[in-house]
Amino acid sequence: MANYWNKEIECMSREDMKKLQDERLVAQVKHVYENVPYYKNLMDEKGVTPDDIKSTDDLHKLPFLTKADLREAYPYGLLAKPLSDCVRIQSTSGTTGKRVVAFYTQNDIDLWEDCCARAIVAVGGTKDDVCQVCYGYGLFTGGPGLNGGSHKVGCLTLPMSSGNTERQIQFMTDLGSTILCCTPSYAAYIGETLHDMGYTTDDIKLKAGIFGAEPWTEEMRRSIEKSLGIKAYDIYGLTETSGPGVSFECEEQTGMHINEDHFYPEIINPETGEVLPDGEVGELVFTSLTKEAFPLIRYRTRDLCVLTRKQCSCGRTLIKMSKPMGRSDDMLIIRGVNVFPSQIETVLIEQGYTPNYLIEVDRVNNTDTLDINVEMTNEQFSDTIKDVQAKEKELAGAMKTMLGINPKIHLVSPKTITRSEGKAVRVIDKRKLHD
Template sequence: MKKPYWNPMETAPLHEIRAMQSLGLSRTVRRVYENVPFYHKKFDEMGIRPDDIRSVDDLAKLPFTYKQDLRDNYPYGLFAAPMDEVVRIHASSGTTGKQTVVGYTQHDLDMWAECAARALTAAGADSSDFVHVSYGYGLFTGGLGLHDGAGKIGASVIPASTGNTKRQLQIFRDFHSTVLCCTPSYALFLGEALRDAGIPLSEISLKYGVFGAEPWTEEMRRRIEDLLGIKAHDIYGLSEIMGPGVSYECGAQKGMHINEDFFIAEIIDPDTGEVLPEGSTGELVFTTIAKEALPLIRYRTRDITSLTREPCSCGRTFVKMNKIMGRSDDMLIIRGVNVFPSQIESVLLDLGMPPHYLLVVDRKGTLDTLEVLVEMDSSMEFDAVRLIEQKEKEIRRAVESTIGIAAKITLVSPNTIERSEGKSKRVDDRRKLV
């Protein structure tokens, strides 16, 4: 019989969770003050002493930390542990500016594996499973994070990494993979490849999926579940805070439980920094309370979501975060309107279109323009001009109704929009080039 949860801490009463968080917060504040010059200086400038922070209620007194702070202190300036205690280094892709470098002590790695073990267990995995990890291995945190979590629950780990999709499908069949871990866009790509190869679901053993590293919609979840014949679960993480496993979805699939014994979550107004009440949508902020190498205080993730403590049918008591709507720094402002790619994706999938699209934002004179390139389904007749025009009109009306501004919709041939084995590119903002 599968375990309902990995660790009893996941069902702890709120007063116990808050007591643990308060203790962890006070210890972390002292640790960074004594070991990280950046925080020592910032606290002194604000007139904050470690003794001032006694409980979670004091959290709002502390300053925010930004990704730029990690870049400004590149590579190891924010580390709170001596380098001879740092046993692993990871880093972001560094697509804009310097990479953000993160480090882990052995204690940190053990904690990370614990988080990933909880996530996999919540998805339905146990020691009898074959966990097929198709996140990237290397400096990216995805692959090794789920790898270690699968090892902790005693599962058989298949470190497939990304790429070579034909070989991935062969591994599905020959190695009897039961749990797939990758980005949702790559899961969708694998599902389509499976279908196109004519491999029936009866010939593979997949049962569960653990997908993260990019926002995805409920419509995309249904598409993935249909293509792969699995139950698809969301997982959330970011390298600066830990990696995959900061929060995870249980069988209820109604939000991701945050590992509150390791992390304190807040929702703030991204413009003012004001802490918002439970249920409000805003920017997600994390404070680590158990990390040794890179503890961070009130780190602004730029991810937009909301938190809820409504009881969950799974019995876990950890606060839940809803699916990420998008990012405050990736959010598009078009003609004064906030637009998230996930809004467009929901519209397309509701209308039965494939979730392969690209938002092209440009500026003509002083007016912003939005064009949405959408791949046609292979079943559509490419020469049926009237059908295509009708579909474009239908999508245009639905998009305008959803985001509040008009957009040009252009249907393009199947496989026209570039696929990704990692995070998908959804936006081409050409205004920055003008």
């Protein structure tokens, strides 16, 4: 029997949801037009006024916002409320350029935490649960978002933040955590450390994990589920729209329900900007319907995925998005071929290796090279060179089939590839150093 945090919204009829979205969009566009000169200029350039937007059917008339806009308008250019009405900022790590700072009113925080509460309840969370939050706290949205959601649900919340893995496991065993929230790569590391410390899944009470903030594969999901003895659920979000909780997985584990009463999704052709029908792969675009302080209209996420309205067995009518196939930023173009790190991860786990890997891309004599460092496991190892090389060749062959290009595999000692406590660094693109 499925549980809901807000049944009225999560199971709302499509007609009622459309009506709600239409009303909210009309009001939001007006709010933004009147309070954000940056976006007003974009609308004026396109010759659109708030009067042209009567429902979500008119959304396509509005201009897009991109990360470049956010950088240009940094820090206050997209703020729609006086600073005196704002109570919090959160920020991206800024590793890919200038950081993005997002502002929140108290109402924005409440709605965001409400979205996270829906995610926690969807994985079976109740006030009797012990929720261990090991996303980073601070500027990163992961910790504060799930922390707030956990409070709303009434779980006993363990605000661990990331790092100090042995202490994480100590708390997990001593206090009987039942729900774990962190990045999937950190969940894998916690599982590995748990077993290294001599514990088994019988020593912990975890039943579910809510993992997000980086791309991960179905194979990684199964590997974490086995290692921690739990059901692993995906959660999606981005600082620009609020943080985690934009969408979340239910017990069906077949994609994430979007909290579309707050975030209106579209899928577009990333080349032309044309809106694509449900079921087609394209770039995910979100419009914040309710955010007051930092309301982004048609924000291009750079995440590639598919939307589906197929009725879900959990009873929710909220539209579902597929696990992002990769952020267009993560995509590597190697010898003209598009390669996603998630494809490499899929092959590694299928072939029995650990999800710890490091991809090195370089350019030698004007040709791109792809090197994948993989940790050797006891299961894959054997006492003869011939057998080890055969395994290596088999792995390279599976990579070639998946990627379409030949990588060079390097087998390295176990635990020599740095473990991640937050977002994992999987790729070193040395070509950038030459440019």
